[in-house]
Amino acid sequence: MSNEVLNYDKVAEASLVKAQRDGAETMWDRRAAQKTQCGFGEAGVCCRICAMGPCRVSPVPGKGAERGICGANADTIVARNFARMVAAGTSAHSDHARDIVHALHHSKAEGPFKVRDEAKLRRIAAEWEIADADTKETYALAHELALMALEEFGKPFGTQRFLKRAPQARQDIWAREDIAPRAIDQEVTTLMHSTHMGCAADYESLFRRGMRTGMSDGWGGSMIGTEFSDILYGTPTARASSSNLGVIDAEMVNILIHGHDPNLAEMVILAAQSPEMVEMAKAKGAKGINIVGMCCTGNEMTMRHGIKIAGNFYQQEMCIITGAIEAVVVDVQCIFPALPELAKTYHTRFISTSQKAKIAGDMYIEFSEATGLDNAAEIVKLAVENFPNRDAAKVEIPDIKQDTMVGYSVETIIQHLDAVVNSQLEDGLGTVKPLTDVIYAGVIRGAAGVVGCNNPKQQHDYAHITVMEELIKRDVICVVTGCAAQAAAKAGLLTLEAKEKCGRGLFEVCERVNIPPVLHMGSCVDISRILHLVNLCADLKEIDPALLPVVGIAPEWMSEKAVAIANYVVGSGINTYLGVIPQVLGSPNFTKLMTEDVQEFIGAHFVFEKDPIVMVDKIMEDLEAKRVALGI
Ligand code: SF4
Ligand code: FE2
Incomplete structure (x- = not known):
């Protein structure tokens, strides 16, 4: 068990102690078993693209092999x-x-x-x-x-x-x-x-x-x-929800939906609402059915239905370790292959549902558009029937949950801004004008999209929360998605009260517009909402978005999806800050291209910075430089 994770997150502390007691293996055990990670892989200089290889070239230029068998450097x-x-x-x-x-x-x-x-x-x-x-x-x-x-x-x-x-x-x-x-x-x-x-x-x-x-x-x-x-x-609207492992209810049938695709989740919600299903749960001794979400499926459900958020990426094992989950239902992406084995330590059933992400070890119920509701009903029934198998001696749900506000789609943000515009002769009604106005006036210094995963290379959630807290303190409004959004939810940053942590300008904006300083805009695909918002602002000013004081940040990213995202964010003219260094340092040329040269032709670049405090300093310099260049 790593001490790093215990320092920052009290939920993790309780969960991991329980895991040890129950004899359950977690990502922390496996990470320790990995010992020092491969230096060649870390530098990106290991190639196994063809069967003449694998070849690895020196991660330090000028030392050891400089080319693979084919001559690739x-x-x-x-x-x-x-x-x-x-x-x-x-x-x-x-x-x-x-x-x-x-x-x-x-x-x-x-x-x-x-x-x-x-x-x-x-x-x-x-x-x-x-x-x-x-x-x-x-x-x-x-x-x-x-x-x-x-x-x-x-x-x-x-x-x-x-x-x-x-x-x-x-x-x-x-x-x-x-x-x-x-x-x-x-x-x-x-x-x-x-x-x-x-x-x-x-x-x-x-x-x-x-x-x-x-x-x-x-x-x-x-x-x-x-x-x-x-x-x-439905397009998400602002609504209340709740977050962290404490949303798992000891008296209910708990179904954890984990993954990314709202199709499955929406059908499970529908199936679980049916009176017969609720009656069946009561007949089994439960008070009802409690659906909780994780990762982006969790974000999709909370944005549209207020479904409670059990946690983000690194809490997927902790949910099962509570001993109170009847079924973990997954669709695609970010699902640990370790889960079915972990579920066996408890009564929990693990159900995978997609051909694209079939995970061996427990159960597979294929979900399709043609039979979606029937598939979902089968899943819910299975969970309900599993309730009596719960071992009370193994149930321990951390008593930690945090109220949160979610659902800030572009449309909802504009509606909130309209409430401010009404008093100004309707100039800018239905647009992002009030937002650009406060940015241009300097009341807000800029905006940051904080997104992405968890990664044990960073102290969990610490980088997310430190970056957000430091930014709002310095009057930078944050919009968040994915596991970053769930970190913010758990830390109480998605509340109206969080304005107390803001600088004076952002505090006033939050008060007038009646919004939290950190806005939950959805799942990882919903970074497209952030992109749309930034482009609406740039369009209004008739400028290239690269000129606006906005940045993209992924403090704890880990997935290939995050690499794709970083590329389109930079490609869209927005400087992108990565708190985990991509596996590219083995090529100083490629690193320089990403962090400097790309600026010349795209107007934005990548910044690698592991220390969240130093990162925020760099971001503030970046935003202020943009302001100076714009003359605002
Ligand atoms: Fe094959 Fe060339 Fe890669 Fe070696 S470096 S594995 S020869 S493609
Ligand atoms: Fe995601």
């Missing part, structure tokens, strides 16, 4: 490895989006998949220039739009439709630098081809191709995932 190997992370990350977000669009294609008036935000359906249909978008029959329009969205994955010509949401200045840069993404599947496939043995060996070219692929995530897959989820399940 550190620059090529690092660039190829990095590009493959972008391709994998992009594929994950985008394949998630494809499932959402398929569900929309299955939608019908009688449900269970149906259009819940018709206004957004018609708005996007008009944006995509479908004729008669305002009058067409709802489901005819939904199916037509879904087909168009599916073409975004494989269309033979043209670039992503949502790129037009960016100001012209940014679109011009994308055209000039050839990073405007074409069909999503094409970008992923082409990048995999480029990184095949014997193809691209020019590190800068690989970096640029990687950025274009990442762009197909942010402006393609992720944006489609977000917008089409809103059409199907």
Whole structure:
């Protein structure tokens, strides 16, 4: 067990002590077993792309082998490895989006998949220039739009439709630098081809191709995932929820939904609401059914239904260790393969549901759009029937939970801003003008999107919370998604009271607009909401977003998806700060390209900084420099 994690998080302390007592293995045990991690892998200079290898070149230039058998040097190997992370990350977000669009294609008036935000359906249909978008029959329009969205994955010509949401200045840069993404599947496939043995060996070219692929995530897959989820399940609105392991209820049947895709979660919520299911739970001695969420499925459910957040990525094992979870139900992404084995230490059933993420060890109930509600009912029934198997002696739920506010979609943020505009002769009503006004006036110094995962290379949640607290103290408003958002929820930063931690300017804005200083904007695909918000601000000012005092931050990232995200955020003109250093340092050339040279042609760059306090200092310098350049 690591002491680092115990220092910051009291929930972790209790859970890990219990895990030891129960004989349950956790990520901390496995991390300790890994001992020192591979220095070649860490530097990105290990290549196993072909069967002449694996080859590893020296992570320190000038020492040891400088080329693999084929002659690839550190620059090529690092660039190829990095590009493959972008391709994998992009594929994950985008394949998630494809499932959402398929569900929309299955939608019908009688449900269970149906259009819940018709206004957004018609708005996007008009944006995509479908004729008669305002009058067409709802489901005819939904199916037509879904087909168009599916073409975004494989269309033979043209670039992503949502790129037009960016100001012209940014679109011009994308055209000039050839990073405007074409069909999503094409970008992923082409990048995999480029990184095949014997193809691209020019590190800068690989970096640029990687950025274009990442762009197909942010402006393609992720944006489609977000917008089409809103059409199907409703655009999130501000609402109260609760977070941390204390939301698990000892007297209820607890179902933990973990993963990323709202399709499964929405069906489980529907199934669990049925009176027969609730009656069945009561007949088994429970007070009812308590659905709790984890990672981005958790974010999707809390944003739209106020479903409680059991925790973020690194708490997935801790949930099971409470001994009070009847079923862990997972869809895709960020699920530890260790979970089924851990579940066996308790009565918990582990149920995987997607061909894309079938996890051996317990149970598999395949979820499909055609039979979604039936699949969900089977899962809920299984959980309910498992309730009597709970071992009371093993139940210990940490008594820690935190109230939180969630649901700040772009639309909801604009609605809140409207409340301020009304007193100003309706100038800017329905727009982000009040937000740009306070930024330009200097009341707020800038804005930061804080996103991403947990990673044991950082003290858990500490980097997230330190960065956010330091930023709001210095009048920088934060918008958050993913596990960063859940860290903020647990730390009480997503509350109206958190304004007490702000500088004077941000305090006043929070008070007037009646918002927390840290706004929960959703899941990781919902970073597209942040992108949209920034671009609305830039559009209003008719400038390239790269000129605005805004930054992207991933203090504790770990996944390939995060690499794809970082690429599209930088590609969109926003400097991106990484608290975990990507595996690229074995190539000083590639590192310099990411952290300096890319600025020349994209207008933004990556910053690597492990220390959250130093990171915030750098961010403030960055934001203030942007302000000076804008003359504000
Ligand atoms: Fe070695 Fe080149 Fe094959 Fe990579 S592609 S494993 S460097 S021979
Ligand atoms: Fe996520």
